[in-house]
Amino acid sequence: MKKLLILLLVPLFLASPDQKVDAQKTNFDYLDIYDLQYVDDPQISPDGNTIIYVRHQFDVMTDRRYTNLWSISFSGDNHKPITSGKLGYGTPVWSPDGSRIAYTSSEDGSNQVFVRWMDSGATSSITNLTHSPGNLQWSPDGTQLLFTINIPAEQPKIANLPSPPEGAEWTEGATVIDQVYYQADGSFDTLEESYSHIYLISAEGGAPRKLTDGNYDHSSPSWAPDGGSILFTADRSGNADLDPNNAQIYEMNIESGEMTQITNKRGPHGSPKISPDGQYIAYTGYEDQFVGYQLTDLYIMNRDGSNLQKISDDLDMDVSDITWANDSRSLYFRYDEEGNSKLGNIRLNGDYVTVASNLGTSSIGRPYGGGAYSVADNGRFAISLGSPDRPTELAVGHFPTRMAITQLTNLNELFTESKNLGVTTEFWVDSSVDDFEIHGWILTPPDFDPSQQYPMILEIHGGPHTNYGPRFTPELQLMASKGYVVVYTNPRGSTSYSTEFASYINQNYPSEDHNDLMDAVDYVVDLGYIDEDRLYITGGSGGGVLSSWAIGKTDRFAAAVVAKPVINWYSFVLTADMYPFFAKYWFTEYPWDDPEQYLERSPISLVGNVTTPTMLLVGEYDYRTPVSESQQYYQALKLRGVDASMVKISDSSHSIASTPSNLIRKVAYILGWFEKY
Numbered sequence: 001m002k003k004l005l006i007l008l009l010v011p012l013f014l015a016s017p018d019q020k021v022d023a024q025k026t027n028f029d030y031l032d033i034y035d036l037q038y039v040d041d042p043q044i045s046p047d048g049n050t051i052i053y054v055r056h057q058f059d060v061m062t063d064r065r066y067t068n069l070w071s072i073s074f075s076g077d078n079h080k081p082i083t084s085g086k087l088g089y090g091t092p093v094w095s096p097d098g099s100r101i102a103y104t105s106s107e108d109g110s111n112q113v114f115v116r117w118m119d120s121g122a123t124s125s126i127t128n129l130t131h132s133p134g135n136l137q138w139s140p141d142g143t144q145l146l147f148t149i150n151i152p153a154e155q156p157k158i159a160n161l162p163s164p165p166e167g168a169e170w171t172e173g174a175t176v177i178d179q180v181y182y183q184a185d186g187s188f189d190t191l192e193e194s195y196s197h198i199y200l201i202s203a204e205g206g207a208p209r210k211l212t213d214g215n216y217d218h219s220s221p222s223w224a225p226d227g228g229s230i231l232f233t234a235d236r237s238g239n240a241d242l243d244p245n246n247a248q249i250y251e252m253n254i255e256s257g258e259m260t261q262i263t264n265k266r267g268p269h270g271s272p273k274i275s276p277d278g279q280y281i282a283y284t285g286y287e288d289q290f291v292g293y294q295l296t297d298l299y300i301m302n303r304d305g306s307n308l309q310k311i312s313d314d315l316d317m318d319v320s321d322i323t324w325a326n327d328s329r330s331l332y333f334r335y336d337e338e339g340n341s342k343l344g345n346i347r348l349n350g351d352y353v354t355v356a357s358n359l360g361t362s363s364i365g366r367p368y369g370g371g372a373y374s375v376a377d378n379g380r381f382a383i384s385l386g387s388p389d390r391p392t393e394l395a396v397g398h399f400p401t402r403m404a405i406t407q408l409t410n411l412n413e414l415f416t417e418s419k420n421l422g423v424t425t426e427f428w429v430d431s432s433v434d435d436f437e438i439h440g441w442i443l444t445p446p447d448f449d450p451s452q453q454y455p456m457i458l459e460i461h462g463g464p465h466t467n468y469g470p471r472f473t474p475e476l477q478l479m480a481s482k483g484y485v486v487v488y489t490n491p492r493g494s495t496s497y498s499t500e501f502a503s504y505i506n507q508n509y510p511s512e513d514h515n516d517l518m519d520a521v522d523y524v525v526d527l528g529y530i531d532e533d534r535l536y537i538t539g540g541s542g543g544g545v546l547s548s549w550a551i552g553k554t555d556r557f558a559a560a561v562v563a564k565p566v567i568n569w570y571s572f573v574l575t576a577d578m579y580p581f582f583a584k585y586w587f588t589e590y591p592w593d594d595p596e597q598y599l600e601r602s603p604i605s606l607v608g609n610v611t612t613p614t615m616l617l618v619g620e621y622d623y624r625t626p627v628s629e630s631q632q633y634y635q636a637l638k639l640r641g642v643d644a645s646m647v648k649i650s651d652s653s654h655s656i657a658s659t660p661s662n663l664i665r666k667v668a669y670i671l672g673w674f675e676k677y
């Protein structure tokens, strides 16, 4: 079937007329990012009549993303704001009777829980918290709300220090670290040791009650339908930090505080939810095999943990974000299939169907998967609807009647009407190694004419267990708008195809994923419109691993930008924020016990072959793939006399695209480097 698609696509593609550019329109340009608007987190009311969603916008003056809540009826009428201003409003949740919503907002300076009465619009903050709340959940009778907050643990005191004399200006002092996790990408400051706890508060406000205790993280709380107890996940073994990927499900009686452990298999037990009839618990996870990739399955069991069954055997794709259907006979879930993010429905016997495809995220970066949905009691649902040609909008549908999915918002109508964008085309190519087909996409520039010759950029995703797809990507659209054909693929190791495909690179990364990438390049070059003297390569994170690996294996690229890479696995597992996971799951031994296996997969081992002019690009506060990884490669290239430069993006974590200006810088530096060669 896929082979047939290739045969059909190639002639179609070659015969396709030039991409028409509308003279009235201009090409997508850097500052246009600030005009994009995205729909996120659509929450449909319990009666299915109204959707509240989070609208993301960008402020060119402060370079900030801000979010507001908007409301619209299922029919598409009555579209109106609930909040306004350039702050952060998010995580709306409907009360079970649909009379109120709870949400979080920073409008009072720090993040607090707010409740709004939908008939009158009366709104009040109901908390006075010193730390940000998350995971808001209404009790089934609508009288209370659960939430989680991170509570700092007592800090170590090693030295008795004298105080400076009054008025003295001493240096700031020292940071004392004794916890396993002391840095987390995205938090620029050293982390305080803290633990996530579950709280209960009256929906009318008042003092919250702390339900959990101890130096353990408690996550994913959800109510039992009778409101008498809650489920949550925690690793209360005392070794959670050094033994990641392990959390058990607990049930706690709200009145007595009594806690019962329901599961005991070693591994993650995610998002436990009790069926509306109170009979079953569903959760996502797996029995841990200590490898880099394992399929996340969907399980159900009785309330006491007995009769555990995996029900997603036929799916062979990761299950996330589960919601019970009202009749307790099936669950809704999110999954990615062949680079397409979908909403599914699975019956308890394992039969599943796709309810909606093309879910979209609010990322202005690269075309990764994700998306959000919610379902009303009567089967009406709301989704964040993606497309390769515009930012994510809101759409609704109904299950099981399968009424046509209807896009309700068109926040970006004026944008799409005034811009010429690149066009995304799918391809499949046989891998030259093993019997895999590799899926990819070609983004051609707005005025593309296949009889001309174009420079080409291969852009490689990270993870490595993630997937790209035909999704709106300002980052790659900017490259296309400057005249490049951009090629992106899902080499082996990518998710959304099969366990076999994703786990091929377990403790074997990078390896033949490199060949898959080169097969995709060959395929596109063979289409006849690529100038082979202007082939460029880039990729971030895992894509930085693979781009630096590639230039150690071939000199076919005229220039490379290696973004936020891992260059040396030995140093990486001893400097990255998530080091217990990387060291335990991506390698079979610690580095000092078997340095060879670290070196043989490290791009630094191939740097002696590199002749390609290479730019390193990294966020100055990247704690996931630390700056020292880029520095090692840069310094090795300089020692070898290879043309190299290094760009450190200020105020940036690993997520360079989290501020528009940094994303703009990233693309401008990449293109600037390529233009030189």
Ligand SMILES: CSCC[C@H](NC=O)C(=O)N[C@@H](CO)C(=O)O
Pocket: 461, 462, 463, 464, 466, 540, 541, 542, 543, 545, 566, 624, 625, 654
């Ligand atoms: C290769 S080491 C860490 C990789 C990192 N994984 C998770 O943070 C990564 O590749 N990140 C990707 C995907 O999120 C990225 O593009 O930044």
